[in-house]
Amino acid sequence: MEYKTLKEEDYEKLVKLWEECEIHYRKTGRDSKERVSKEIREMKVIGAFDGNCLAGAVIVTNDGRKGEICRLAVKKEYRRRGIASRLIEQAENFLNQECTEIKFVTIEKTNSTSLTLFKKLGYKVHENILYVSKRPHNDA
Numbered sequence: 085m086e087y088k089t090l091k092e093e094d095y096e097k098l099v100k101l102w103e104e105c106e107i108h109y110r111k112t113g114r115d116s117k118e119r120v121s122k123e124i125r126e127m128k129v130i131g132a133f134d135g136n137c138l139a140g141a142v143i144v145t146n147d148g149r150k151g152e153i154c155r156l157a158v159k160k161e162y163r164r165r166g167i168a169s170r171l172i173e174q175a176e177n178f179l180n181q182e183c184t185e186i187k188f189v190t191i192e193k194t195n196s197t198s199l200t201l202f203k204k205l206g207y208k209v210h211e212n213i214l215y216v217s218k219r220p221h222n223d224a
Contacts (some may be wrong), residue, residue: 113223151179
């Protein structure tokens with residue numbers, strides 16, 4: 085498995101990965117080619133490649149104070165091989181280089197697999213924090 089930063093031309097592979105992993109994405113909103121291309125250019129999107137096949141990926145954002153690890157996805161046939169853990173490690177390394185001490189991830193309550201993985205890697209659940217958002221439209 086080769087881990088490398090995705091390029092703008094990898095967008096369609098990333099969308100295909102999300103579809104295969106049944107990750108809901110907003111192709112006309114925050115996950116549009118325009119927005120993800122900007123994240124690829126300005127932040128970090130790391131892919132796990134098996135040859136030309138994108139087996140897994142993660143998006144890493146950083147606002148200077150805290151870094152978010154998001155959109156972690158690994159194809160079903162590649163799971164249970166440590167790929168997700170390695171992608172998280174790569175994301176953390178990037179955030180450490182950016183001097184970002186706080187790393188966080190937003191996980192839906194129904195995603196017990198991700199929750200278990202992040203707990204195993206030392207992430208703590210903060211029961212007293214609520215996720216609150218304001219969106220201009222449902223695709224944002």
